[in-house]
Amino acid sequence: MQTLNRRQFLKLAGVASALAALPRAVGAATTPARVVVVGGGFGGATAAKYIRMWGDNVQVTLVDTNATHISCILSNLVMTGALSMSRITLGYSALKTNHGVNVLQGRAVAIDGAGNTVTVSTASGNRVLPYDHLVLSPGIDFIAPPAGAWDANLTPHAWQAGAQTTLLKNQLAAMRNGDLFVMTVPKSPYRCPPGPYERACVAADYLKRKGRVGAKVIVLDANASIQAEPVAFGEAFNVTHAGMIEYVPNATVQSVVSSTRSIVTSARTVNNAKVLNFIPNQKAGAIAAGLPLNAQGFVPVNPLTYGVAGYPNIHVIGDACAVPASDNKAVPKSGHMANSEAKVCADAIVRALAGEAPDDNVTTNSACYSPITARTASWLSANYNYGDIYDAAGNVKGKGMHRVDLGEADIIGGDNYEDMFTWADSLFADSFM
Amino acid sequence: MQHKLFLPIALALGLAVAGSAIAAPPAGRLLASQCAQCHGTNGNGPGFDELAGKSARELRDELLEMKYRGRVEGIMDRQAHGYNDAQIQLIADYLSAQPGGGGGD
Numbered sequence: 001m002q003t004l005n006r007r008q009f010l011k012l013a014g015v016a017s018a019l020a021a022l023p024r025a026v027g028a029a030t031t032p033a034r035v036v037v038v039g040g041g042f043g044g045a046t047a048a049k050y051i052r053m054w055g056d057n058v059q060v061t062l063v064d065t066n067a068t069h070i071s072c073i074l075s076n077l078v079m080t081g082a083l084s085m086s087r088i089t090l091g092y093s094a095l096k097t098n099h100g101v102n103v104l105q106g107r108a109v110a111i112d113g114a115g116n117t118v119t120v121s122t123a124s125g126n127r128v129l130p131y132d133h134l135v136l137s138p139g140i141d142f143i144a145p146p147a148g149a150w151d152a153n154l155t156p157h158a159w160q161a162g163a164q165t166t167l168l169k170n171q172l173a174a175m176r177n178g179d180l181f182v183m184t185v186p187k188s189p190y191r192c193p194p195g196p197y198e199r200a201c202v203a204a205d206y207l208k209r210k211g212r213v214g215a216k217v218i219v220l221d222a223n224a225s226i227q228a229e230p231v232a233f234g235e236a237f238n239v240t241h242a243g244m245i246e247y248v249p250n251a252t253v254q255s256v257v258s259s260t261r262s263i264v265t266s267a268r269t270v271n272n273a274k275v276l277n278f279i280p281n282q283k284a285g286a287i288a289a290g291l292p293l294n295a296q297g298f299v300p301v302n303p304l305t306y307g308v309a310g311y312p313n314i315h316v317i318g319d320a321c322a323v324p325a326s327d328n329k330a331v332p333k334s335g336h337m338a339n340s341e342a343k344v345c346a347d348a349i350v351r352a353l354a355g356e357a358p359d360d361n362v363t364t365n366s367a368c369y370s371p372i373t374a375r376t377a378s379w380l381s382a383n384y385n386y387g388d389i390y391d392a393a394g395n396v397k398g399k400g401m402h403r404v405d406l407g408e409a410d411i412i413g414g415d416n417y418e419d420m421f422t423w424a425d426s427l428f429a430d431s432f433m
Numbered sequence: 434m435q436h437k438l439f440l441p442i443a444l445a446l447g448l449a450v451a452g453s454a455i456a457a458p459p460a461g462r463l464l465a466s467q468c469a470q471c472h473g474t475n476g477n478g479p480g481f482d483e484l485a486g487k488s489a490r491e492l493r494d495e496l497l498e499m500k501y502r503g504r505v506e507g508i509m510d511r512q513a514h515g516y517n518d519a520q521i522q523l524i525a526d527y528l529s530a531q532p533g534g535g536g537g538d
């Protein structure tokens with residue numbers, strides 16, 4: 001869906017920029033500043049909460065298509081039946097009652113960059129919301145395969161949690177002896193680098209526990225190698241789940257026919273799989289698509305404000321944005337990172353409303369706990385600091401978020417499995433409560 | 434559109450008002466907020482060890498120990514590597530001033 005009128009948006013942008021570059025008008029003391037946040041996932045919910053917490057009586061409206069957000073985090077455990085859907089369903093009532101966030105259910109369909117308004121399609125018609133700052137955290141959209149007939153209702157991606165997760169769960173449960181579970185890993189950058197490998201592990205573990213003799217998981221990776229936690233997943237594929245998971249790198253998807261669950265890639269063709277979990281390549285959510293995009297379809301942002309070049313009062317955070325980083329040290333698209341970026345953005349907006357420059361002593365971080373079996377998990381941790389960023393040869397190429405630390409668990413253990421829930425509940429609460 | 438021409442003047446006045454009315458955010462607040470995904474908003478839970486209200490000295494010493502001791506035992510040791518020493522001091526000072534149960538143990 002491409003509802004934003006790109007030409008008009010861009011044409012009017014110059015005026016908006018000139019105004020937004022200046023601090024708020026004299027009325028600021030009496031008229032509360034208005035911030036609209038589009039997308040109530042990990043990025044948007046956190047931004048709304050922290051702008052309310054840190055701002056001086058800022059009016060914040062959070063817009064989401066759905067009445068609740070269903071978390072992708074832990075959703076692979078809903079696929080296996082270990083957790084219920086309600087365990088990962090996050091509501092907005094605490095943001096309203098604890099923090100005074102206005103919540104509007106509806107889909108943002110158009111942005112007027114010159115008029116500083118966003119149009120939201122709701123059950124009771126269109127609403128036009130004026131803003132002083134607009135934060136977009138719409139997550140991802142999918143890129144259709146180059147050929148074939150793709151239908152996500154027949155071959156669920158389950159890369160946005162909810163109905164898609166249930167579809168995949170039911171298909172996994174229907175597998176019998178000798179059946180194939182075929183899945184793809186999208187071309188990087190994509191949402192949650194360890195996520196597909198985690199899914200392969202818990203699907204294999206499920207089939208093993210159910211005693212499905214000869215059933216197998218085939219992982220068709222569009223990339224040349226495992227994109228996250230290579231040690232943990234290498235061991236999981238080769239040792240823990242040996243014989244259950246077949247890993248195929250360099251598998252660029254050429255065609256998908258969902259009705260027959262068939263897929264052609266540059267490395268392998270599979271016809272009539274029992275389950276085809278085709279996870280497509282990704283780009284920024286549609287509402288951000290009228291903004292300047294990089295070659296991969298994400299919105300480049302300023303890492304001190306998450307502002308967009310030419311649109312200083314429009315901010316993009318989370319999976320939809322592209323943060324300048326050192327070569328081979330990209331900022332991952334994760335819920336933890338979306339939460340982290342939301343705070344930097346919230347702080348910058350609160351300062352901008354007070355006529356202050358953004359802070360440049362800025363850090364972000366990401367963490368993922370990945371279940372490997374029904375009882376064990378590994379983890380990944382990454383930290384970023386604002387400053388010089390480097391090209392592959394080690395030369396400074398500009399300013400951005402430089403990765404100062406990266407590590408993964410050296411033991412895949414049960415303690416990590418318990419810690420995974422402590423972490424998730426902490427992240428859920430910090431974002432939604 | 435025309436009235437917008439007057440904005441710069443109004444803004445200059447507005448800035449003066451805002452500048453005196455709104456204090457700068459406390460140092461360390463943004464840095465410390467990056468611990469909250471695992472320790473709760475303002476270090477106050479739910480999550481791993483409660484940080485709010487712990488003494489600044491204890492917080493700083495624990496973080497520096499985890500950062501410099503050489504062996505990495507868990508995810509917290511990794512996270513401690515993500516900050517320079519000055520940032521660690523700012524974070525410790527901010528969290529120690531937050532109301533919470535971290536001072537209890």
Ligand SMILES: Cc1cc2nc3c(=O)[nH]c(=O)nc-3n(C[C@H](O)[C@H](O)[C@H](O)COP(=O)(O)OP(=O)(O)OC[C@H]3O[C@@H](n4cnc5c(N)ncnc54)[C@H](O)[C@@H]3O)c2cc1C
Pocket residue numbers: 038039040041042043044063064065066069071072073074075076106107108109137138139140158159160191192195199285286287317318319320333334335336337338367368369370
């Ligand atoms: C299987 C799986 C496992 C994962 N595990 C982890 C993990 O362990 N750790 C981790 O940190 N991350 C994990 N992730 C990644 C994480 O879910 C995403 O990175 C995170 O959700 C990104 O946050 P966001 O705010 O950018 O987008 P989202 O959280 O997707 O939120 C986007 C929201 O915007 C709404 N929206 C979109 N467009 C509009 C519009 N036009 N109008 C109104 N509303 C709109 C949507 O309804 C949605 O609620 C996992 C992902 C998957 C798929």
